[in-house]
Amino acid sequence: MTNSNIRVRFAPSPTGPLHIGGVRTALYNYLFAKKHGGSFILRIEDTDQTRFVPGAEQYIVDAFNWCGLTFDEGVTVGGDYGPYKQSDRKELYKSFTEELLEKGHAYYAFDTPEELGAVRIQYESEKKTFIYNYEERKRLRNSITLGAEETNKLIDEGSPFVIRFRMPEDETVIMNDIIRGKVEVNTSVLDDKILFKSDGMPTYHLANIVDDHLMKISHVIRGEEWLPSLPLHVLLYDAFGWEKPEFAHLPLLLKPDGNGKLSKRDGDRLGFPVFPLQWTDPKTGGISSGFREDGYFPGAFVNMLAMLGWNPGDEREIFSLEELTEAFSLERVGKSGAKFDPVKAAWYNHQYLVKEDDEVLANLLMPIAIENGYFVEIEQLVNAVSMVKDRANFVKDLWGQLDFFFVRPETYDEKAVKKRWKADSYDQMEELKGVISGIPDFTSENTEKVVKQWIEDKGYGMGMIMNAFRLVIVGALKGPHLFDIIELLGEEETLERIDQGLHEIGRKE
RNA sequence: GGUCCGUUCGGCUAGUCAGGUUAGGCCCCCAGGUUUUCAUCCUGGUAACACGGGUUCGAAUCCCGUACGGACUACCA
Structure with missing residues (x-):
C-alpha cells in the first residue's frame, strides 16, 4: 500500500482565486497520491511578479482546507524539499x-x-x-x-x-x-x-x-x-x-452552455459559482460567488467535481473522499472535456443534505431563522428539519419549507381556498376544534386516530376535511404529514390557527 | 494560419485497448402510481455511437479521410 516513491504536486500560480478546474486537478493529484500511499505537495509558482495578486495564495490554502484536501508537503506545512515557493x-x-x-x-x-x-x-x-x-x-x-x-x-x-x-x-x-x-x-x-x-x-x-x-x-x-x-x-x-x-x-472543464473552457467570468454570467470560496477582487472590490457561500457541502462539492471526467466503472455516484481515494485511477479518467452542470451539482448537494444529521442541519439553519426574525427552539427546528429535509437541495432552502412551523399563515392560498374550502368547511373546522381540544396526549398518532375516527363517525369526506384542515394550519396545500405538523405546533397553537383560519377565510356560501 | 488533443442521448458518462449487447446508468424533461396536499418515493417513457469511405460474415469498437469542437501558439502560468 505505502509507496513513498509516488510524489505528486499541485502547482498553482497565485494570480487570483482558484477555479473549479484547478480544484479538480488538485483533487485528482490528491486521490492518486493517497491511493498509492504517496505524497501530495503544494508548490506556489509565482515566477511572474507582474501578476501577483494579494490574498490569492491564502485563498488557495483556504479553499483546500474547506475541501478537506490536505498536503503532505508545501508552503504551509513545510517538508524536506523546500522552499515550496518559486520566488x-x-x-x-x-x-x-x-x-x-x-x-x-x-x-x-x-x-x-x-x-x-x-x-x-x-x-x-x-x-x-x-x-x-x-x-x-x-x-x-x-x-x-x-x-x-x-x-x-x-x-x-x-x-x-x-x-x-x-x-x-x-x-x-x-x-x-x-x-x-x-x-x-x-x-x-x-x-x-x-x-x-x-x-x-x-x-x-x-x-x-x-x-x-x-x-x-x-x-x-x-x-x-x-x-x-x-x-x-x-x-x-x-x-x-x-x-x-x-x-x-x-481534460478541461467546459462552459455549461455553448463552447469553450470554463472561465472565471462564466459564473457571474450564468448565475452559479466557478470558485470554491467567495472571492473579493482586491483591486476592483468585485465579488465572485463561491460554492461554500452558496450552500454547498464540501463533500458534495468534491464528489461532484470528481465525477466530472472520471468514473469508477460501475454505477456508483456518491463517494466520500475516502471512497474516492479507494476507487480512483488515472486510467479511468476520460479524454474529452466535460461541461459543468449546475443542476447536477445541486443534485449532489441534495444527496448530502438528506444524509446529514438533523441536528447539524438545524444548527446551520438557525442563523437563517434568526435572520428572518424568528428565535426558534433548536429542538423544534430539529424536528421540523427532519420532516422537510428531503425537499431541499440547500440548507438555505429549508426555511422556506418549514417556516409555517413557526409562523402563522399570513395568507391563504387563493386557488386552494377556491378548490378545497367548501360550503361545509367552516362548520366542520369549528367542530374539529372540539374534537381535538383536550386530547390528553397530543401526539401525531393520537390526534390522527381521533380525527379519523371523528371523520368516519360523521361520514365526512377524508379529503374534504384534511385539505381544509391543512389550509388553516399551513395556509397552503403543502407540507409534510399534517398530524406531524400539529404535534409540533401543540394543541393551543393548532386551535388558534383554526380560529384564525375561520376568521380570515370565513364561511363559503 | 500552424501544432496538438478530442467527438456515444439535452448534460455527466458506461461500453472502445481484447469487433457480435434490445448501446446501460445518473441528472434534466415527460407520463403514470403512491400520498389528505406539496415534495419525496416507485414504475415507465423520450433521447445518442459527428459524417464518409474502407477492413470484416459482423464495426460505437480497427484503419483512412472529412467536418466540428477545444487547447496551445507571450520575457503568463
Missing part, C-alpha cells in the same frame, strides 16, 4: 540555466519584446507565421549569431537578455501520456522558448522542470492546456540528463 528558489534556477548554456542547449537572446513584436506583425501581414526557431534564430540578435565575444560584451554592458532553449531541428519527440497514450511531435514546429527572463526569474517551463526534478515528483498530473508544452518539458529533462516523471494531462 524563494530564485537563485537555484540560475545554476541550472548555466548548465544548459554550457551544454549548448540554451543561448542568450537580446531581442527586445518590441523588436519581436514588430517581426510578428511583419510576418502576419505577409500571412506567414513567426516562430522563433532554428531557422529564425539565425536572423535575430542572440549569442549564436553574435558570437561569444559580442555576447559577453553586451552582458557586461548590462544589456537586457533572456535565455532561450535551443530547440533541435527536425527531431521527433515521442511522449507518453497516461490518459492519451503516445503523442508525437516534430521539433521543427516548436519554438525556442524562453527559459529565463530578463528580470532574473525563470519562466514556468524551466522552474517547473527543475522543481519537479528536485522535489522528486513521480507523476505530473495537470490540465490539458499543458499538453502543447510537453515536448519542451521532455526535451528539457533530456537536456539535463534527468529521469522523466510520468505525465497525465486532464
Whole structure:
C-alpha cells in the first residue's frame, strides 16, 4: 500500500482565486497520491511578479482546507524539499540555466519584446507565421549569431537578455501520456522558448522542470492546456540528463452552455459559482460567488467535481473522499472535456443534505431563522428539519419549507381556498376544534386516530376535511404529514390557527 | 494560419485497448402510481455511437479521410 516513491504536486500560480478546474486537478493529484500511499505537495509558482495578486495564495490554502484536501508537503506545512515557493528558489534556477548554456542547449537572446513584436506583425501581414526557431534564430540578435565575444560584451554592458532553449531541428519527440497514450511531435514546429527572463526569474517551463526534478515528483498530473508544452518539458529533462516523471494531462472543464473552457467570468454570467470560496477582487472590490457561500457541502462539492471526467466503472455516484481515494485511477479518467452542470451539482448537494444529521442541519439553519426574525427552539427546528429535509437541495432552502412551523399563515392560498374550502368547511373546522381540544396526549398518532375516527363517525369526506384542515394550519396545500405538523405546533397553537383560519377565510356560501 | 488533443442521448458518462449487447446508468424533461396536499418515493417513457469511405460474415469498437469542437501558439502560468 505505502509507496513513498509516488510524489505528486499541485502547482498553482497565485494570480487570483482558484477555479473549479484547478480544484479538480488538485483533487485528482490528491486521490492518486493517497491511493498509492504517496505524497501530495503544494508548490506556489509565482515566477511572474507582474501578476501577483494579494490574498490569492491564502485563498488557495483556504479553499483546500474547506475541501478537506490536505498536503503532505508545501508552503504551509513545510517538508524536506523546500522552499515550496518559486520566488524563494530564485537563485537555484540560475545554476541550472548555466548548465544548459554550457551544454549548448540554451543561448542568450537580446531581442527586445518590441523588436519581436514588430517581426510578428511583419510576418502576419505577409500571412506567414513567426516562430522563433532554428531557422529564425539565425536572423535575430542572440549569442549564436553574435558570437561569444559580442555576447559577453553586451552582458557586461548590462544589456537586457533572456535565455532561450535551443530547440533541435527536425527531431521527433515521442511522449507518453497516461490518459492519451503516445503523442508525437516534430521539433521543427516548436519554438525556442524562453527559459529565463530578463528580470532574473525563470519562466514556468524551466522552474517547473527543475522543481519537479528536485522535489522528486513521480507523476505530473495537470490540465490539458499543458499538453502543447510537453515536448519542451521532455526535451528539457533530456537536456539535463534527468529521469522523466510520468505525465497525465486532464481534460478541461467546459462552459455549461455553448463552447469553450470554463472561465472565471462564466459564473457571474450564468448565475452559479466557478470558485470554491467567495472571492473579493482586491483591486476592483468585485465579488465572485463561491460554492461554500452558496450552500454547498464540501463533500458534495468534491464528489461532484470528481465525477466530472472520471468514473469508477460501475454505477456508483456518491463517494466520500475516502471512497474516492479507494476507487480512483488515472486510467479511468476520460479524454474529452466535460461541461459543468449546475443542476447536477445541486443534485449532489441534495444527496448530502438528506444524509446529514438533523441536528447539524438545524444548527446551520438557525442563523437563517434568526435572520428572518424568528428565535426558534433548536429542538423544534430539529424536528421540523427532519420532516422537510428531503425537499431541499440547500440548507438555505429549508426555511422556506418549514417556516409555517413557526409562523402563522399570513395568507391563504387563493386557488386552494377556491378548490378545497367548501360550503361545509367552516362548520366542520369549528367542530374539529372540539374534537381535538383536550386530547390528553397530543401526539401525531393520537390526534390522527381521533380525527379519523371523528371523520368516519360523521361520514365526512377524508379529503374534504384534511385539505381544509391543512389550509388553516399551513395556509397552503403543502407540507409534510399534517398530524406531524400539529404535534409540533401543540394543541393551543393548532386551535388558534383554526380560529384564525375561520376568521380570515370565513364561511363559503 | 500552424501544432496538438478530442467527438456515444439535452448534460455527466458506461461500453472502445481484447469487433457480435434490445448501446446501460445518473441528472434534466415527460407520463403514470403512491400520498389528505406539496415534495419525496416507485414504475415507465423520450433521447445518442459527428459524417464518409474502407477492413470484416459482423464495426460505437480497427484503419483512412472529412467536418466540428477545444487547447496551445507571450520575457503568463
